[in-house]
Amino acid sequence: MIPRSTLALLLLLSAMPCLAGQAQVPGPPALKAQAQNETAAPSMPNQAGSAFARYSGYRIRSIHLQGSQRIDQADLLKSISLQAGQLLDRAAVRASLQQLFATGRFRTIAAEVAPYSDRSLDVNLVVEEKLFIGSLMVYGAPRPPTANQLVNSSKLQIGQEFDEDLIAAGIERMKKVLAEDGYFAPTIRMDSSIDPPHQRIELSFIVDRGAHARVGQVIVKGDAGYADGKIRSIAKLHPGQPVVATHLSRAFTRLHKKYQKSERLEAQVSLVDRNYHTDTNRLDYIFQINRGPIVDVRVEGAHMRRGLIKKYVPIYEEGALDEDLLSEGRRNLRDYFQRQGYFDVGVTSSLSTKDGRELVIFDVDRRKRHTFEDLTIHGNKYFPRESIRERMAIQPADALQRHGLFSSALLERDLSVITSLYQANGFQAVKVNSNVRDDYRGKPGRLQVQIDIDEGSQTLVKNTTITGNTTFSQDVLLDQMSTIPGQPYSNYLLSNDRDSIVSYYFDRGFPDVQVETTTNPSPNAPNRQDVAFKISEGRQIFVDKILISGLRYTKPFVVDREFEIKEGDAMSQSRILNTQRKLYDLSIFNQVDVAPANPTGNVERKNLMVQVEEAKRYTIDYGIGFQVQTGNVRSDCENVVANPTSTQVCNPGGATGFSPLVTFGVTRANLGGRNDSIVFRTNLGRLQQRALLSYVQPYWLDRRDLTLSFSALYDSTQNVLTFSSERLEGSVQALQQWRKGETFLYKFTYRLVKVDQATLHINPLLIPLFSRPVRVGIPSISYVRDHRDDPIDSHKGSYYAGDFGVASRIFGSQSNYARVFFENSTYHTFAENRNVGGRRWTFARSTRIGVEEPWTAGGNPISDIVPLPEKFFIGGSNSHRGFAINQGGPRDPTTGFPLGGDGLFLNSLELRSPSIALPYVGDNLSAVIFHDAGNVFTSPEKIFPGLAQWTQPHKENCEPQSTQPCDFKYMAQAVGLGVRYRTPIGPVRVDFGYNLTPTYFPVKDDPVRGPYLDHTGRFNFFFSIGQTF
Helix, strand or coil, rough: CHHHHHEEEEHHHHCCCCCCCCCCCECCHHHHHHHHHHHHHCCCCHHHHHHHHHCCCCCEEEEEECCCCCCCHHHHHCCCCCCCCCCCHHHHHHHHHHHHHCCCCCEEEEEEEEECCEEEEEEEEEEEEEEEEEEEECCCCCCCCCHHHHHHCCCCCCCCCCCHHHHHHHHHHHHHHHCCCCCCCCCEEEEEEEHHCCEEEEEEEEEEEECEEEEEEEEECCCCCHHHHHHHHCCCCCCCCECCCCHHHHHHHHHHHHHCCCCCCCEEEEEEEEEEECCCCEEEEEEEEEEEEEEEEEEEEECCCCCHHHHCCCCCHHCHHHHCHHHHHHCCCCCHHHCCCCCCCCCEEEEEEEEEEEEEEEEEECCCCCCCEEEECCCCCCCCCHHHHCCCCCCCCCCCCCCCCCCHHHHHHHHHHHCCCHHHCCCCEEEEEEEECCCCCHHEEEEEEEEEEEECCCCCEEEEEEEEECCCCCHHHHHCCCCCCCCEECCCHHHHHHHHHHHHHHCCCCCCCEEEEEECCCCCCCEEEEEEEEEECCCCEEEEEEECCCCCCCCHHHHCCCCCCCCCCECCCCHHHHHHHHHHHHHEEEEEEECCCCCCCCCCCEEEEEEEEEEEEEEEEEEEEEEEEEEECHHHHHHHCCCCCCCCEEEECCEEEEEEEEEEEEEEEECCCCCEEEEEEEEEEEEEEEEEEEEEEECHHHHCCCCEEEEEEEEEEEEEEEEEEEEEEEEEEEEEEECCCCCEEEEEEEEEEEEEEECCCCCHHHHHHHHHCCCEEEEEEEEEEECCCCCCCCCCCCCEEEEEECCCHHHCCCCCCCEEEEEEEEEEEEEECCCCCCCEEEEEEEEEEEEEEEECCCCCHHHHCCCCHCCCCCCCCCCHHHCCCCCCCEECCCCCCCCCEEEEEEEEEEEECEEECCCCCCCCCEEEEEEEEEEEEEHHHHHHHHHHCCCCCCCCHHHHCCCCCCCCCEEEEEEEEEEECCCCCEEEEEEEEEEECEEECCCCCCCCCCCEEECCCEEEEEEECCCCC
């Protein structure tokens, strides 16, 4: 056998056409070059023909990839044309090289052969593999700019090919962003970590920002109208300040606002140059400012606030003055006044110049004010009136809009919407017109709008054919479509179906899928269309390896278990997006980027690159708040307690007052890298001092639906005037997410409750019983079903919660009692136009029932009662709004202070209005009318008899001199009004409640007034955040 070292042949220098004359065939640097490589074969010099003939027809013993470190070489070699056992063939070699280039994995490929004397040879394909970016990290970013801002500015992305020129360009872009924030001499060093088996390279950019430049001179050119010093003061740009990009943008905003306030609406402000002085590290700003003339914009013929003029006249926003903007301003003003009921309004404009001032006058002729009283729709057969109305913007007058909502622009919009609705459902020749009648039914100023619809004939689909689908059956694809036989035909539906098919394929790993549609009238069938879909599926891509980078503290299994896409699965975009969402939901990552490597390569399997950025593990939050409502504890009550001989009066009903609140919390997330967390929170206020320490472990027992938590609580609260309590509590809870919107909670709580004897405002004979420290051990199970559309501001759906617990000495409890609590809330939306502009009336109802039942155990008196802090109380912003905080229910017969009860019933009704457009607040305000009915009862068996009693019975028994007990067994009734202001964190709520049936009770022990008959206040108000229920 001839030695291989002697006869190894570089095909470029031999007769092989694809190698002759080229020792190496470089891989294409870009997609365009790749395509060229796939379509054009390298030429063969004529002088190499005899050399090629020497080995042509040799049997191939083996084929090797030399220089490749990929772990899937065997699979790659199986995919090329050249195979072991074949005879060496020029066309096969050329096709194999093109196939390898098309994979996108190689920069260069050279072929070598080692011949044997038996007319066989080994083929070695010498390759240089590409690298693909697996992660991009920036360290040392000055903030601003942040690390993410620098990465984004580089325009580098994970998954793309590593190229030194692209890296150098990315670094230059980073330096440019740093310069905008005042870092003109940074150094950026790149470190890399290579993973050859996966052709991955992880890049780290270490930023040395250098000295921070300062503002030098602020030079103003042009006609600014102000001295340079005044411009610097307005812009808040002064020499010596650090250079920050946001400071410059704010300077532009301040200058524009200043000129607008001076009515110079055409003022031009621009930065024409920035001069950096390396010797002083100072940056000079050079502004070109032309203040322009004073533009006086007036609206005559009608009064308008200045803020509204600025809102509807675009001259203020655009900073220019031309006929197009004047025309737009006329339309906006006309639309505004028509919305106010002036449907015949006329608006003209004029522009004049005098003494260097430009005067813009919008002349408004409002004419008489109308009321949009009636809207009728005729000719609709296919769609019911309600389906059309819910899509319309014009609104007849109602309780919240005295004159209705109407304008020519809104009417034209509605006609277009109705036309599109019919056309999308096959009525291609539909005609929709309107007829506006004034002085409707002889009433001056009353407007009626009639919509006339000529539906025409409906076009239906006769036949639907699909060709080119080799992976998925026709039945599967038809399930994704609307354009099927017997269904309406329209271009809208056809386009949607095309997009649906593309999305279906794309979501199953077909990135190159193409769908063409053709339609033809069905022969011999009027108003019928034949539809054809031609599919070009292209290649299907599968996930090879999932490569995760960026994990510093987090355990890999925490990320792995959130992946919906696995190795070997089709490259599904929806699964990738769901995986990203679930990783973000863990709240331990600031950023999650996912992308396939080698995006342009023609290979069946591609690595999926995942880069995560871990969030800070420690979070500190603090806040200061307040609460204003009736029923607060008065300071004179504290004085009375401190000095029993005091002559001050302690009102059992409390007082209207202000209660401050300070909160502080520390959260340690991602504990142990397992996504566990530990939280410490404190609340400090006049009524409550609380400290809570909790530990939360999701994925308990390695189950996604289980979360285990431990908590320890110290609470010192005076949430009712009768007493102050201290509570030391520990609990363990398992939360099971059973189904969507349905949750079970399994909980065991052990607490020590202590009532401060000095704070008890009740009969002295009850003080030893109620003030005794009580241990309570109570296991409980809760079920919550939440099907509301928005838990913070619900409009539809339902909410159900049930809780059952048993306190027993078996669990270490001194008190023995069972506790059951149910809550059910429903939300219904109504109104003809509920889908337009958020105008939805909502009827909300909430019913709560609570029962506590003690039992005797061994003659222990404590076990015969429910401890005072464990009883039900009623009254407050999230309870019965006819009572101040916890002021409802039974009262102490001596002092008149509330005692709570063992039974609770509360039913609340609310009618929530849609948003009400008002000046200054816009459409963020809404109103609520509510009715609360309920009470707490001394025992559960008194609940149902009390439901039929709507006023307090036998009030005469509540007189101090009466020998009969005062009866509190009735349903207290309250009505009221509320206001909701929409904010990003939920509606801010103010409620005003009026108690129709206040509770009367005796006060026999009062050092100043003596015995007297008292009652709870009729009027209560509450301020809070979020809906009541």
